[in-house]
Amino acid sequence: MDLRERYQERYEKGLKPVAKILEDHLKDNMNGLPRVDRISARAKDTDRFMSKAAKQVDGQPKYSDPLNQVQDQIGARIVTFYLDDVETVSKEVEEYYRKIESRVVVPDSESEFGYFGKHYILLLPDDVIVDGIEPSDVPKFFELQIKTLFQHAWSEANHDLGYKPEGELMSDEKRKIAFTSAQAWGADQIFADLFRMRNN
Amino acid sequence: MKIVKILSYLTYPAKHLDEQPTIAGTDIPNSGRLYQMLAEVFNRSTRECNIPVCFMPSEDGKQFNEVRADIIGLLREQSVPLGLKLAQRLQATTTNKSGLGLLFLILGESDPPREQILLISRFPADEGIVAAQNSETLSVEFVEQVFLKNAHAYKGALYKDTSIESGFWTGNAVDRQINHGTKDLATYWIKAFLKSDLATTSRAGTKRLAVALREANRQATDILVKQEISAVATLARNLSGKVTTISEFCEHFELSDVTKKAILAPVKPERLADDKFQFDLSEFNRHFSYKSVELDNGAVLTASLESFDQCFQRIEVEDRQGAFIFTTEGMIVDERLKKTK
Numbered sequence: 001m002d003l004r005e006r007y008q009e010r011y012e013k014g015l016k017p018v019a020k021i022l023e024d025h026l027k028d029n030m031n032g033l034p035r036v037d038r039i040s041a042r043a044k045d046t047d048r049f050m051s052k053a054a055k056q057v058d059g060q061p062k063y064s065d066p067l068n069q070v071q072d073q074i075g076a077r078i079v080t081f082y083l084d085d086v087e088t089v090s091k092e093v094e095e096y097y098r099k100i101e102s103r104v105v106v107p108d109s110e111s112e113f114g115y116f117g118k119h120y121i122l123l124l125p126d127d128v129i130v131d132g133i134e135p136s137d138v139p140k141f142f143e144l145q146i147k148t149l150f151q152h153a154w155s156e157a158n159h160d161l162g163y164k165p166e167g168e169l170m171s172d173e174k175r176k177i178a179f180t181s182a183q184a185w186g187a188d189q190i191f192a193d194l195f196r197m198r199n200n
Numbered sequence: 201m202k203i204v205k206i207l208s209y210l211t212y213p214a215k216h217l218d219e220q221p222t223i224a225g226t227d228i229p230n231s232g233r234l235y236q237m238l239a240e241v242f243n244r245s246t247r248e249c250n251i252p253v254c255f256m257p258s259e260d261g262k263q264f265n266e267v268r269a270d271i272i273g274l275l276r277e278q279s280v281p282l283g284l285k286l287a288q289r290l291q292a293t294t295t296n297k298s299g300l301g302l303l304f305l306i307l308g309e310s311d312p313p314r315e316q317i318l319l320i321s322r323f324p325a326d327e328g329i330v331a332a333q334n335s336e337t338l339s340v341e342f343v344e345q346v347f348l349k350n351a352h353a354y355k356g357a358l359y360k361d362t363s364i365e366s367g368f369w370t371g372n373a374v375d376r377q378i379n380h381g382t383k384d385l386a387t388y389w390i391k392a393f394l395k396s397d398l399a400t401t402s403r404a405g406t407k408r409l410a411v412a413l414r415e416a417n418r419q420a421t422d423i424l425v426k427q428e429i430s431a432v433a434t435l436a437r438n439l440s441g442k443v444t445t446i447s448e449f450c451e452h453f454e455l456s457d458v459t460k461k462a463i464l465a466p467v468k469p470e471r472l473a474d475d476k477f478q479f480d481l482s483e484f485n486r487h488f489s490y491k492s493v494e495l496d497n498g499a500v501l502t503a504s505l506e507s508f509d510q511c512f513q514r515i516e517v518e519d520r521q522g523a524f525i526f527t528t529e530g531m532i533v534d535e536r537l538k539k540t541k
Contacts (some may be wrong), residue, residue, distance in 0.1 A: 065366065068365070094401075096404045100254065100255065102261040103261050125400075127404075130469055131469050
């Protein structure tokens with residue numbers, strides 16, 4: 001079996017059912033936290049996995065063993081109202097899931113605007129590998145993104161517009177995308193200020 | 201599982217020393233009685249190392265762990281100098297309480313799917329007596345450095361994976377002192393030396409247990425089961441901070457077979473009944489606790505927190521501030537005298 005076939009089999013037998021169970025697991029553990037807009041989990045589809053597996057760095061394949069190395073084969077997302085809620089949710093996540101990585105993703109420099117979000121690589125809990133699912137059909141880890149509504153909205157639109165097969169965005173289009181990120185960033189800052197003022 | 205190479209190092213307790221003692225290391229020949237003994241340790245390790253552990257990321261959150269990096273270095277180049285890094289780390293985290301130790305790094309591999317294996321095994325030093333009989337005389341000598349696979353202080357960690365680049369983040373440990381009253385000893389092997397933590401967090405494992413008890417209590421029709429669950433819910437506070445499993449929890453409180461069965465039934469998948477976690481009392485109480493109301497007339501009303509309001513209807517007494525009438529209805533399934541409430 002080639003890589004595509006192996007991943008497709010893993011997707012059907014392991015990733016898809018486990019992603020559904022993981023979503024419920026996350027919802028159960030985050031139950032009761034205020035201002036959580038949504039919690040979701042999905043298995044990376046085969047085309048996206050193949051495209052990631054084929055990535056190159058300096059002319060060399062980025063992944064020598066993509067089935068073991070790509071860590072977002074299962075991706076989950078928690079969307080909150082405000083920036084402070086991202087911290088509250090993060091603390092709760094760390095109480096229930098074992099992390100091997102946590103990072104706040106921000107643009108490279110202070111004068112740039114683009115993607116913002118908190119990302120984790122977490123150990124897939126044994127609870128979600130239910131009877132009937134072979135442990136070899138699921139990765140050991142999953143990716144969790146925790147974002148505000150504005151960060152989420154921006155990244156969805158950016159993904160839709162910015163990664164089209166028609167080709168790279170023009171310079172002005174890139175500026176417009178950065179402008180919307182700056183606005184989303186500003187909205188988050190103001191809501192965070194208002195939230196803190198109203199709660200102190 | 202077959203052994204490829206065994207390395208050994210003598211490590212001193214040097215956590216608080218500015219200058220670390222030199223560590224001597226050696227390759228153990230793959231024959232002879234020592235090899236056979238270590239082969240038995242290696243073969244038993246899958247069963248013996250029963251605490252799932254996971255390496256912690258670096259303090260700035262990066263996907264990097266120094267111990268894992270040392271393990272990967274050793275797996276790539278299986279030599280005494282590469283194993284020395286783990287020995288030095290062990291020495292630098294060992295206090296006098298843990299003392300001198302003999303470290304074995306047993307490298308191996310398994311049949312397809314081919315996994316690379318590393319067993320880290322620490323034999324603590326003890327004192328002993330050697331007795332030897334020569335014709336009609338007996339010589340008895342005191343020996344200071346005897347290394348025993350001591351049932352009370354033995355420590356090990358087993359790592360197996362197919363991928364060196366992305367694997368070896370998780371493993372299984374054995375630590376007979378994990379529930380030791382002294383924090384230094386309890387955290388020495390997994391947290392301080394391995395820079396790891398239990399794969400299941402305290403809250404995740406405790407919640408699993410509490411939910412199993414709650415479900416068992418909800419579904420039980422046998423009064424014995426309800427009584428035993430009610431009793432352990434109270435006694436569980438004594439387990440705070442202890443590393444346990446759901447099965448061990450049932451054994452610890454010597455629950456009847458029917459109650460054990462009722463508690464284990466909702467645990468899915470079943471293997472999680474043997475998953476180790478550190479008991480967290482506040483998490484336990486969040487998911488399973490009893491509510492008890494005591495009245496000034498001596499009455500005590502008790503029911504599980506979630507069913508208390510269904511069990512007892514509460515009406516405020518109009519002409520007496522703070523007074524309530526509680527009513528409940530049900531068949532009497534047990535009635536007894538108790539020395540205390």
